[in-house]
Amino acid sequence: MAQxxxxxxxxxxxxxxxxxxxxxxxxxxxxxxxxIREQTSKIEDWLDTISDPIRPYxxxxxxFLIVVTFLEDALRIITxxxxxxxxxxxxxxIPSGLTHLFLIVNVVAMTISSVLVIARKYSEHxxxxxxxxxxxxxxxxxLIFDLNFFLRNLSVMGGLLMVLSDSWVRKRFAPAGLxxxxxxxxxxxxxxxGRVLLIFLFVGFVFSGEWGFWRVLVSLVGLVACIMVxxxxxxxxxxxxxxLILSIFNLVVNNFWMLHTDHPHKDFAKxxxxxxxxxxxxxxxLVNMGPGQFSVDExxxxx
Numbered sequence: 001m002a003q004x005x006x007x008x009x010x011x012x013x014x015x016x017x018x019x020x021x022x023x024x025x026x027x028x029x030x031x032x033x034x035x036i037r038e039q040t041s042k043i044e045d046w047l048d049t050i051s052d053p054i055r056p057y058x059x060x061x062x063x064f065l066i067v068v069t070f071l072e073d074a075l076r077i078i079t080x081x082x083x084x085x086x087x088x089x090x091x092x093x094i095p096s097g098l099t100h101l102f103l104i105v106n107v108v109a110m111t112i113s114s115v116l117v118i119a120r121k122y123s124e125h126x127x128x129x130x131x132x133x134x135x136x137x138x139x140x141x142x143l144i145f146d147l148n149f150f151l152r153n154l155s156v157m158g159g160l161l162m163v164l165s166d167s168w169v170r171k172r173f174a175p176a177g178l179x180x181x182x183x184x185x186x187x188x189x190x191x192x193x194g195r196v197l198l199i200f201l202f203v204g205f206v207f208s209g210e211w212g213f214w215r216v217l218v219s220l221v222g223l224v225a226c227i228m229v230x231x232x233x234x235x236x237x238x239x240x241x242x243x244l245i246l247s248i249f250n251l252v253v254n255n256f257w258m259l260h261t262d263h264p265h266k267d268f269a270k271x272x273x274x275x276x277x278x279x280x281x282x283x284x285x286l287v288n289m290g291p292g293q294f295s296v297d298e299x300x301x302x303x
Contacts, residue, residue: 058288059166060118065281066159067114069274070130074110076267077103092142102140109133123167127160151204152275158197159282165190166285195235195286199226201279202242218245229286239286246283250276 054061077084081103088099109129116126134153138144168187202222222245228238254273259266 055288058284062281062284062288063117063120063163063166065284066156066163066278067117067130068281069156069271069278070110070114070133072270072274074107074114076271077107088140092140094140102136106133106137117163120167123164127164130160131157148204151200152272152279154197155199155201155279155282156275158194158200159278159285161190161194161197162282162285162289165194166289191289194282195229195232198279198282198286199229199242201246201276202226218249221245236287236290239283243280243283243287246276246280250280 084103085096085099088094088102089096094102110133113126113129113133116122117130134157138149138153143149165187168190203226222242225238225241225245229235229242250273254269254276256266256269256273259269
């Protein structure tokens, strides 16, 4: 069709038959989106240069940070055993024998699964065990209807899905009676689910607490970065931005080491601190792996 038009003299070269600029002339000026891509590409190149020395260690650091909240929780249960039993007995009305079993199972599951995640052994079983701990604790402690707890744990589970995706290399998965599924294909879906769940912590942060200038500014920057992570547009750059924002927030707000031992909010600050570390670990895995096939970044390479 283009050859026919050219032969007929309707559109020779870049000339517009109606006197306006040709197609090439019309596209000389970059669009705002192209300008953003150019600037973020420069930042990404700079970040790649800076992070080259630690890049080989990012997966190990990310996996450790993801499970650190579970290790801290297991230690907390052991050191506060009597308080945990009392809470489950008196406030949750769980029979004494079941409370002991509940705590023992949680400690064992968190410890073993965390060690397996760090060692990158039996990752599927380890991730399933830790997700099971998140669900059983939400039910056992009665926190399933606490919105802040719910959103934070969605983000933690997103980090665990990133661990699962990181552990999969091209293998074959063939359930009985179903066609074979390439491990790479499963990895794409898990990466998508993982990066979507990771941003729920920040959603909870935006809709909680008092509003001030800095909170509005951080929320706006963080929300933009979250949207970029979800759609997979400059996902590595936006994940680095979230890592910086969450790390600074964690050190400033959840500084439990500055609180007195008997301070009523010390345990809550400590719990929040390690949960945010876990989500930062998931974001570091995203920085290392990239957003996966279901993302704008990957589609640009195709089209």
